[in-house]
Amino acid sequence: MNRPALLTLALLCGPSLFPTSATAIQTQTLARQTVQPQAAQTQATQTQAPELRPSRSLPVSAVYAGALAFSPDGRWLVTGGGEGLIQWWPVGGQSVEGQSGRGPSLRQPGAVTALAFSPDGSRLAAISGDGSVRVWAVQDRALLLTLDPETYYVTALAFSPDGLMLATAGGDNSAQASAANSVKLWNLASGRVQGSLRGHGDVVTSLAFSPDGKTLASGSRDRTVRLWDVAGRLPLRTLGGTLGGHADYVSAVAFSPDGAALASGSWDGTARLWNVQDGRLQRELRAPGGPVEAVAFSPDGQRLLTGAQDGRARLWNAQSGAPIAVLGGHSDGVKALAFSPDGRTAAAAGGRDRRALLWSLPASLR
Template identity: 30%
Template sequence: MSGLNEKAPFELIEPQWRVVGDDYITALAWSPDGSTLAAASVGGPILLLAGETGGVVHELPGHGLGTLALDWSCDGRWLASGGQDGKARVWDAGTGAEAMVLDGGSGWVEHVAWSPRGDLLASAAGKFVKLWKNDGELCRVYGDHASTVTGLAWLRDGRRLATACYGGVKLWRIDAVQAKKHFQWKGSFLSLSLSPNDEHLAAGCQDDSLLVWNVKTAKNVGMSGYPGKISLLNWDASSRYLASGADREAVLWNFSGPGPANREPFVLSRHIDRIADLRFHPKRDVLATVGQDGMLILWNIPEGIMKDLCILKNPLTRLAWSPQGNMLGVGSAEGEVCLLSVR
C-alpha cells in the first residue's frame, strides 16, 4: 500500500457554533435542504439543530434505550430513526411530533433508510428487513437472512434494495419476497456501501478484508491486509474512489478505468487513535475523517492532506457534510455537536 504526499495546510475551515449535550453522539444527518442538522445520542434524545445558528429547533424524545440511526426523507418532511427499543420511529420535522411508531420485528433497529423516491422506508432489526409505506403501512418483510442484517443500501431507482449479513449480500425487488440476486460469501460483514452509479457493492468483513461486487456481473474483487475489521465505507460522488476505515488508517481504492485490481491503494495515515467516521465531500475530491484522538482531518484526494484540526479534547464519533458541502457537522463521545464552515 502506498501513502499520499503531504501538502501544506491552508485555511478553509472556520468554527461556527457548538452545542453541548450530555451523551455519546451516535448519528448525524442533514436535512436535504441543508437547513437542519439532526443529532442522535446513545441516551435516546434527538436534537434538530438550525444549521446557521445551532439553535435547537426541536428536541425529540427518540428511543428510550438509545437511538442508533437517522435518515431524512428526500423532501425533508420526515425524519426516521431506529433504536434499541426495537422500533423505527418517524418524526414530523416541521412540528417535532412523532408521526409513526413501527415495529422492527426483533431486537434493536440498527438501520433505517428512505427510498430515493421517498415513498418507502426500510428498517433492519435482527434478521428482519421491513418495508413501510410513508403512511406507516407494512408492505413487505424480508426475513430470509442467515444472521443480523448489518447494512442497507437503496439503488437509485428506489425499487431495489441491498442487504448484508453473514453469507453475503442480497439484492431485493420491492415487488417480490425472494431475493433477485445473492452475492455469496462465507463470512460476516460489518458494513455495506453502494456506489452512487449503482455499479459496485462494497462490504467490510469481520476478517479484516474488503469485498466489492459488480452489481451486473456479480464478479467480485477482494482486498486484504487491513489492520482491523472494516466498519467504515464511503464512496465519493463520482463513484471513482472508495474509502474504507480500519483502526487508525483510511485506505482509498481507485475504481476508475481498470479498477483496483493490481493497483496499489492510497493509505491515509495521520490519526493516532482509531478512526470513528469518514465521509467524502458531496461535490469535491475531499475526504473527511474523525477519530478517537479528537482530530478532524480533511484529505485532498489524491494529493494529500489539506487541513487537520484538533477541534475537541474528547473522542469524536460522527461527521456529516451538508448537502451543499459548505458545512461540516461533527459529534463527540461527550455529546457535543460542532459545526464548521468550509469556504
C-alpha cells in the first residue's frame, strides 16, 4: 500500500465513546435533556443562515485537492494536489501570463497533503507522499531543505512565528507508540531536529503555534488537544479527554490571532473553542455536516471557519457561537481551509472533487 493511501486509512479510524455504567448512562441521559434542545436550535439556525456560492473555482488536480495556503502578502493562493503538483494562483489583482490565469508551479514526489508559508512569505513547506517534508524558496521555487522525520507518513506541519523552526508530526504504525506519535521541532538553519514532544497516545493529526511562538498545540487521534511549552519541550496541559473533550479523534487545531483561544475540529462532528489560559471549554459548535476536518480563524479573530465532510464550510461568530453563513459548492469533504490576510476571501480544498473554491465575503459577514 502506498503512503498516501496509508495516510488516508490512518486518519479514518477512530473509536466512539459509549457509557459503561448506570451512572454514565444516567449522566448521558441528563446531558441529552439539557443539551439537545440547544443543539436542535443551533441546527435550525444554521439552516436559515445564508448560503454563499463560490466566486471562483480552481482546478487543482486530476486526482485530489488536499492542501492550500494564502501567501502572507495576499497576492497568491497556493494549492497542493494528489499527483504532487503545487500550483500558485493569483488572487491579489496582479496579472500573470500562462494558461487559465495560473501562476508558477512545482512538483514533488507523492500527494501534497499540507502546505504552510513561513511568516515572511519567503519559504513554502509541503508534506510529500514519500514521507518527507520539503521546504522551497518562494522567489525561484528552489528546493532548500528535505526533512526526513523517519516516519512512514507525515500528517501535519507548522512554522513558528519567527520562521526559525518547523514542527512536524507523523506516524509509522510502530510498536513504540511514544516515538511514533511524537512531534518533532526542526531548526531550519541546520535542517536538524532540535527537540521532540511526546505524550499523545495515538497519531498526531494537527499542529499550530501560538502567535507569540511560546506554545504549540497538537491534536491527535487519541481525542485530545495538548499544549506544549516550546522552549522547555514540556507539556502544559491537555484539553479534553473523557470529561468535556471530543468523542472522536481531533483532526484540526488553530489559535486565535490574539492567542487567547484555541479552536479544535473533530470527527465527532463538532468544533470546540477553548480558553488557552485555563484550558476550559468555552463553546461547542455543531452543525449537520459530519466530521469537522478543518478550522481557521479570521485575521481579526471575530469569525471561525469550519470545514466538514458534507462538502460545506461554515462561518461562525467566534465570540457568540452564532452561525453566520454556509459556504457551499464542494461535492466532497472540505480538507483544508484558509482566510485571505485581509479577511475578505475564504478558500477551501475539496478532496476528491479536485477543486479549490473561493468565496468573496460580503462586508456584512466579515
